[in-house]
Amino acid sequence: MLDILLSDANFWFSIALATVAILFIIEIVGLVFGISMVGLLDDMPSSNIDVESSSILSFGSWLNLDRVPLLIWLVVLLTIFGLLGFVTNFATQSIANITLPVWVTLPFSAIVGTLLTSKVSVIIAAVIPKFQTSAIQNDDFIGAVAHITIGIASKGNPAEAKFTDDYAQPHYVLVEPFEDNELFKQGERIILVKKTTHSWLATRYQ
Template identity: 45%
Template sequence: MLSFLLDDANFWFSCALGIVIALFILEMAGMFFGVSLLGLVDDQAALDADTDTSSGFTEFGSWLALDRLPLLVWLVLLLTTFGSAGLTFNFLSLTLLDTYFARWLITLLAVIAGLFFTARFGSFIARLLPKQESSATTADELVGTVGHITVGVARQNSPAEGKFIDAHGQPHYLLVEPFEPYEQFSQGEKILLIQKRDYRWLASRYSDL
């Protein structure tokens, strides 16, 4: 089995599944350190996108469920279906014909199958997820939003993960650190977003009083 997976004919398919495994390991490690890779990638993609309404999702992207799933979930689904389809096609050709089909043909079939099953499984998974508003949230709109530290302790140059709810009721998991030097936020503390800087946010302590 290992020799089959490492065969040159299966290089791209094994790589796709390897990336999925690596993302899973990173997500588990991130949760241990108080960072959700799933939330961060999805929010970063949404907040960093500088597109106007005319360049929104195409019908093809909508058919692929790209507008209904978190970006990382969709990517994992695509890589999994592409890799699995390619390995399946090569296994069948090797079993039935004792040889591999042309690499370009198998890759093309795997891409088509990957897109098809991503669309089907993606639509099914999207129906299981909580409904969200279709309006995108920009970084400017999150300024002034109140949230709390979910895991870890936030210090300057050592951000922790915080959870925030935007005006549309959508949750955002962001890396935050104190705006003031020598200040720190512990798990559960309420904080106020002040400014986005690179991959993280600067925040101040929030008081209900």
């Protein structure tokens, strides 16, 4: 059994599932001491991304990265990636008596796994509604104090901002300055004042 798990064809899929198991154990131990890793990656400071931040955020939204905590998204991805790799190798070996090369199974499992993870995240978000950005109405965002998490916001070039509502639920939104010549840098605090089609207009928090 161990030989199969550590074979060249299954090695990276075994690593993925082993990582999930280790993260699960760490989370259980953390809960014993009142610490949870869920949300930890979401609160880590991001590097200052000044280029194509809106495109990156749009792609992340397409993958539903904003629907669930990042750690949960990664665990789902690693689980699907690992299981998909094992199933693919088992199926090809059983049906055609061949073992596909790693350069075929790895990209296949990664791409299909990412697509499936984006779909599964929608289901998880429905089960854990407190992580959905749609949990409250947009009008309730007005006046919220947020801070820039990724990018530099300028007029016509929104950046990501995060705020926490009255129920301690985190929300991520795209913001740009209300004033034409204003700039919001990473870590700066702002106030949401108006919703546009694709982002929020904000003013600097005094």
